[in-house]
Amino acid sequence: MVSNMTPTESVKKGLARRYRKERRFRALGLLAVWLGFTFLVILLADITIKALPAxxxxxxxxxxxxxxxxxxxxxxxxxxxxxxxxxxxxxxxxxxxxxxxxxxxxxxxxxxxxxxxxxxxxxxxxxxxxxxxxxxxxxxxxxxxxxxxxxxxxxxxxxxxxxxxxxxxxxxxxxxxxxxxxxxxxxxxxxxxxxxSADSREPEQAGILGAVVGSFYTLLVTIALAFPLGLAGAVYLEEYAPRSRWVDLIEININNLAAVPSIVFGLLGLAVFINFFGASRSSPLVGGMVLALMTLPTIVIAARAAMKAVPPSIREAALGLGASHTQMVFQHVVPLAMPGILTGTIIGMAQALGETAPLLMVGMVAFIVDIPHSFTDSATVLPVQIYLWADSPERAFVARTSAAILVLLGFLVLMNGAAILLRKRFERKW
Amino acid sequence: MVTIMKHEESAATKVRVPLDEEESQAVETLAAPSAEAPAQSDETVGDPFVERAKMSARHVDVFYGEKQAIFDVSLDLGEHEVLALIGPSGCGKSTFLRCLNRMNDIIPECRVEGDLRLDGEDIRTRGMDPVLLRARVGMVFQKPNPFPKSIYDNVAYGPRLHGLAANRSELDEIVATSLKRAGLWGEVKDRLHEAGTGLSGGQQQRLCIARTIAVSPEVILMDEPASALDPIATAVIEELIEELRQNYTIAIVTHSMQQAARVSQRTAYFHLGKLIEVGETDRVFTNPRHPLTENYITGRIG
Incomplete structure (x- = not known):
């Protein structure tokens, strides 16, 4: 100690500076929040005003x-x-x-x-x-x-x-x-x-329903594939897989897959599903499969994190009563992890709903005037419809583009709402 | 310090065996700074064996990876007795307890060696299913860990798992009996379908005991069941243990010497992974033969 101040004096001296620092930090945080909020309001207002004529x-x-x-x-x-x-x-x-x-x-x-x-x-x-x-x-x-x-x-x-x-x-x-x-x-x-109605060359006849139905079928395929596969993969890796080099390799790959650009999945879908297996181009089936590939890592990672978070005391309690390992996993660990798993799944699905690039590769970018009626009909999806309309020269399509964006955002809000509801419904305290 | 020296000398004169390095280190941590700390025997003082053994352990070693946690422990659990396992933290008493229903199996790096028997049957062979073993040897954990389900479902979980009840009314009967035995029935009989996690800590622990006895095990292992509870809840649990002794064989790990003295018939003192002394509880607490035991129960170490 160089100074001859008492501890109280030196604390007091530092205190004012500490409080200033805290205030600065809080002001910065508030500024960031408001900035983000303002941009959001501007964006939404702009889209809404542009969409109104449609x-x-x-x-x-x-x-x-x-x-x-x-x-x-x-x-x-x-x-x-x-x-x-x-x-x-x-x-x-x-x-x-x-x-x-x-x-x-x-x-x-x-x-x-x-x-x-x-x-x-x-x-x-x-x-x-x-x-x-x-x-x-x-x-x-x-x-x-x-x-x-x-x-x-x-x-x-x-x-x-x-x-x-x-x-x-x-x-x-x-x-x-x-x-x-x-x-x-x-x-x-x-x-x-x-x-x-579905898409049309005449803006006054163009509608969003075709794309909405296309998105619905596509997401149905995606969730039907990605959820069970992702859950099964996560349960196996987390609860059953022996510690080995191979499992480590698979884990690293899954984590990396989550960061792969989505268009790469589209190329893979084109090469494997369409060119190799001969699935029909532009169909929700192929689009859904491609999006399922893209969503899988997200679900696996979220599900594993959720299962890791289940307290070991619950596992021990189940095993101590004579539950087998599989009974413990499916009667305790998975149900308790369900809120986290569902949240991860819905985040993945929301991502899939907004995805354009991989679907361009499998031909879902086609101009389709019919509302699809099955998984193998040619279809387009909401984000691709937005992309198509944004590219159209007619002025009236500007309004339709914005209106379609509003519809897409509406669906995203609905999905996130569903995620929150499901999480609340399954959440248990211990 | 003087008393320690004296006792250790007497212990050392009884049997002299060469010490391995780890052991001498263990003694040093205890007897330091005394440089001329005399060696002590590897042998357990007192009588670890009983005539009517429900469970028996012979020469049990437990390793966590490279580290050995339990050294050559031999100990019997007599039928309808409460055996208290005492000792300072990290002495291996919980680890030993978990060997008795193979809970250590779920820790990947844990390795158990030696001979462990339930009613003379080897529990470590392939022929013994750990699921069946755990149904026969139940466990109550340190922290109350009810499932996030209703009180009823918590107690009914084990019987449902093992198909112990043929129908709903039998299941109701098992749940009621178990809760009564655990001394919780009066408090929860009107709210069986509320969450078990909403109970107080003491009630939760009694719920866990009820859940364990609902499976009708033969042996109950308790790992510091009262460590998270207040004195009143602890007293309730201790009374419960006394009652349960009529039907079950109980091994209880505890940090409270008073608790060990109150609830148990025999006491085993562990120190650094070794079983130091075993005997009738009254004898161990009034007349400990090993200096380590004496130091521990008189409060000088631990």
Missing amino acids: FHQTWIKLDVYFDPEVLGFEPGRPIREEALLHADFRGVVRRSLYAMFPQVRKHRDKRKLGALVSSAAQYQVRDLLRAHPDWLGKTVPVWVRADDDVDTYLQSASLQGVAQDHRRLRDNQVAWLRELEKQGRIERRFNWLFFR
Whole structure:
């Protein structure tokens, strides 16, 4: 001791400095939390605002005249299905538009007028006639979807200010729209189709359901493979494996596999499942198997850590009562480790739900307009759908991309909620 | 120090055997700084053998990896007696206890040598299933370790495991009897389906005893069953041990000399992995023959 202060004095002197240090550390921590929180809020707000247009769809009311001449049907006679499929319903839809704007004469303008409604309107009109064959020769008011350019224009205040060279809609089209609005023929409705259909080239017809179902099938395959295999592997390695060089090697490999870039698993899936075993490309089966490979190490590591954490006193109690090793493992260790195992599994599944790269390699990136109905149908998954839409040039797909991200985030929140619930449900105190 | 020297001399004059290095080290740690600490015999003082032995150990050595924890211990457990194993920490008494129901098997680096018998049957042969052995030789651990299940399920676990009850009412009967014997019935009979882990420490330990006797073992091994309990809970457990003696053979490891004196009929004193002295509890506590035993029970070491 160089100084001649008493211990109390030197402690006091240091105390102020210690408290300053603590305060600095706490302020830094708080700053970090707030920074993270702010970025999260900004991100979510940005996505939500961008996604909003996708949840609404502009509808236009047309007075459709089911013209027997244009359609080529004879009134009074039953309409054959084949004829229905080949009839010119597009012409019927166009003509009902032309009828509303008789002043439009030029061929070019007529085409622009026809572009106001979705190209899917003709199918909607066809389905109506199939349901009501007696409408042939009659004029019926029908609400049809507007084209995505109309939708984008009407929903975006910023677009309405710019010159027509910088937007998709011509000035005359805007004028017609205003006229329709005046007549009460334009309405905005909630876009249910977004949640009910699969992908489409036309943004106003594109929906998320195909990708959601694809993700569902894929994750079903993943969990059905990864959970039992991961649990079995973890139980064996933790409780039964003899200490040996081989087991050490396997352990090191499992730990390293968790860090392998996911696209490598995709390449492996392509080489083994598709090229070697000849499984069908783009199918949830192959995608699920690839994701299962990717998820396995996560589950094994989490399950082993959970089983290690089971107190040895419980093991001894079971063995002391005459339980065999296997009974001890399955009646005590695994049930007590279950919260941890499930948490690990759901983290792995959430990771799999958000994975894009390995699925690109097995062909799940294809453009698929049908909702998959089995494990071997061609399908795509949510993150890949987001990737596809983000790549599309139509402005309306920007909104759909953000909406799909919201849906994906929603599923992730649901899965994490399930993880918390399961953990609470299985948690036991000792 | 003077008394130690005197006793050690007398012990040394009785039998003189050459000492190995480890042994002389052990003595040194005890008798240091006295440089001329006399050697002592390898032989156990007193009589480790009884006429009606329920379990018997002969020349048992236990190794943890390279380290030897128990040196050539021979000891009998008489039928319907309580044998107290006492000694300073790390002297091998718990290790010896765990040999009796092969709990040491689950420690990978642990190796047991020697002859261990239950009713004359070798328990270390391949023919003896450790699962069956542990059903016959039950164990109560130092820390109360009820399963995170209901009180009922805790007690019913063993009988269910071994199929001891033919139906639900028989199982109920076993659970009730075991809890009554363990002196816990009155406290828990109205909440059998609440968690066993919600009980107090003393109750938990009695629950563990009830769980052990529900399997109807022949021998009960207790590894410091009262070390985590307060004096009142300890007294309850000690009364319980006295009662259990009517039906079971009990070996109890304890750090409390008073407890050993109160509950046991015979006492074995372990020191550094060796069995130093065995005898009637009254005799060992009033008239210890080995200086190490005397030092320990008079509180000079340990």
